[in-house]
Amino acid sequence: MRVASLLSSASIALTLELQAPLGPALSAPFLESDAPSYRGELVSLHKSLVEISSVTYTENAVGSFLVDYLTARNFVSELEFLPPTNASSSSDGDGGDGKPRFNVLAWPGPTRHPSPKVLITSHIDTVPPHIPYSRSDDEPNSETIIAGRGSVDAKASVAAQIIAVFELLRAESITAEDVMLLFVVGEERTGDGMRYFSDTLSSLDPPPNLKAAIFGEPTEGKLACGHKGFVGCTITAHGKAGHSGYPWLGKSATEILMRGLVKVLDTDLGSSDLFGNTTINVGLLEGGVALNVIPETAVARIAARVAIGPELDGGKVVADRVEEVLKSVDDEAFELSCNNGYGVVECACDVPDFETITVNYGTDVANFEGNHTRYLYGPGSILVAHGADEAIKLKDLEAGVEDFKKIILHALGEEAGEL
Numbered sequence: 502m503r504v505a506s507l508l509s510s511a512s513i514a515l516t517l518e519l520q521a522p523l524g525p526a527l528s529a530p531f532l533e534s535d536a537p538s539y540r541g542e543l544v545s546l547h548k549s550l551v552e553i554s555s556v557t558y559t560e561n562a563v564g565s566f567l568v569d570y571l572t573a574r575n576f577v578s579e580l581e582f583l584p585p586t587n588a589s590s591s592s593d594g595d596g597g598d599g600k601p602r603f604n605v606l607a608w609p610g611p612t613r614h615p616s617p618k619v620l621i622t623s624h625i626d627t628v629p630p631h632i633p634y635s636r637s638d639d640e641p642n643s644e645t646i647i648a649g650r651g652s653v654d655a656k657a658s659v660a661a662q663i664i665a666v667f668e669l670l671r672a673e674s675i676t677a678e679d680v681m682l683l684f685v686v687g688e689e690r691t692g693d694g695m696r697y698f699s700d701t702l703s704s705l706d707p708p709p710n711l712k713a714a715i716f717g718e719p720t721e722g723k724l725a726c727g728h729k730g731f732v733g734c735t736i737t738a739h740g741k742a743g744h745s746g747y748p749w750l751g752k753s754a755t756e757i758l759m760r761g762l763v764k765v766l767d768t769d770l771g772s773s774d775l776f777g778n779t780t781i782n783v784g785l786l787e788g789g790v791a792l793n794v795i796p797e798t799a800v801a802r803i804a805a806r807v808a809i810g811p812e813l814d815g816g817k818v819v820a821d822r823v824e825e826v827l828k829s830v831d832d833e834a835f836e837l838s839c840n841n842g843y844g845v846v847e848c849a850c851d852v853p854d855f856e857t858i859t860v861n862y863g864t865d866v867a868n869f870e871g872n873h874t875r876y877l878y879g880p881g882s883i884l885v886a887h888g889a890d891e892a893i894k895l896k897d898l899e900a901g902v903e904d905f906k907k908i909i910l911h912a913l914g915e916e917a918g919e920l
Contacts, residue, residue, distance in 0.1 A: 575609070
């Protein structure tokens with residue numbers, strides 16, 4: 502939420518400040534001699550986040566929890582309310598809970614600092630369905646497995662980022678003026694939370710001049726040099742209906758569509774050394790009215806993971822190539838409609854002592870516009886993130902804390918010309 506000048510039905514400013522000291526890490530009866538001092542605090546925060554269901558469009562409760570949690574630890578929090586949307590009209594029909602949706606902005610207190618250098622951000626929404634929290638041990642140890650929806654994507658990053666900032670502040674390795682936290686809604690669908698923050702950033706009074714942004718997503722504990730772009734398309738094939746006993750008198754839309762899709766799948770739509778090949782997923786197929794009727798119309802919805810640039814236009818380049826392929830199959834039968842996709846998204850991956858990786862999924866990195874340096878990192882694997890077995894080992898979650906600390910310090914040092 503913004504300041505008073507932004508008061509409206511779409512965005513209502515609410516600033517919460519408490520004067521309680523940050524305080525030491527919570528103690529817990531963990532027996533491992535090498536356990537970090539913050540283990541109890543980290544496990545507790547991560548558990549609270551995962552226990553709260555926050556499927557996209559129902560993020561209100563987890564956002565409210567974060568506000569209470571951070572303000573109780575002497576952070577200044579602001580709620581950035583998004584304009585109301587009709588969630589029930591989403592493409593897969595999954596509606597919201599009717600409660601206001603908001604991003605959570607926070608600064609180390611007791612007052613808000615107007616010019617933070619580094620933004621530390623992740624998302625608080627998850628894919629459906631909600632899976633309850635569980636863990637393999639009553640008293641956590643480094644090998645403890647923690648499961649539940651969001652335990653990896655991306656509440657592992659949220660918890661690790663917060664504890665990393667706490668630890669850096671306690672050690673006086675950073676100052677309250679250095680960092681800003683941002684936890685957004687909607688990343689799993691349209692990225693509307695980050696896009697709204699980006700569009701209205703200049704309305705903060707004064708607007709921050711951020712030098713770097715650190716995005717939390719599951720990257721297997723490696724520093725991502727970037728990720729593939731994306732474009733989604735609807736392909737409609739038009740034919741001529743008729744009796745199935747006389748196929749030469751009609752034109753099968755499903756047959757045309759299948760031939761077109763196979764050729765699209767077999768065509769190199771763009772590749773690069775860093776990101777590999779552009780890939781196509783045929784996610785939806787519909788067509789025809791009965792088995793003995795030549796289908797007049799058939800529809801496919803496809804998702805392309807784009808391996809070429811530029812970031813702004815790479816998605817359109819791939820969409821244009823798909824259209825060319827379809828025309829080569831039938832110059833008149835196809836209708837193609839694509840969203841505003843994007844090309845490969847490159848990130849800085851020059852932090853010392855990190856393994857690097859590129860990933861094939863989309864993130865909010867491209868939704869935050871500006872000239873800042875971009876880092877992409879997080880504990881856990883994307884390969885379990887959207888499945889029924891989503892889980893993370895505690896040692897990987899703790900490694901995430903230490904790694905976020907290193908990235909934050911690197912980003913600040915880079916900005917100050919020290920590294």
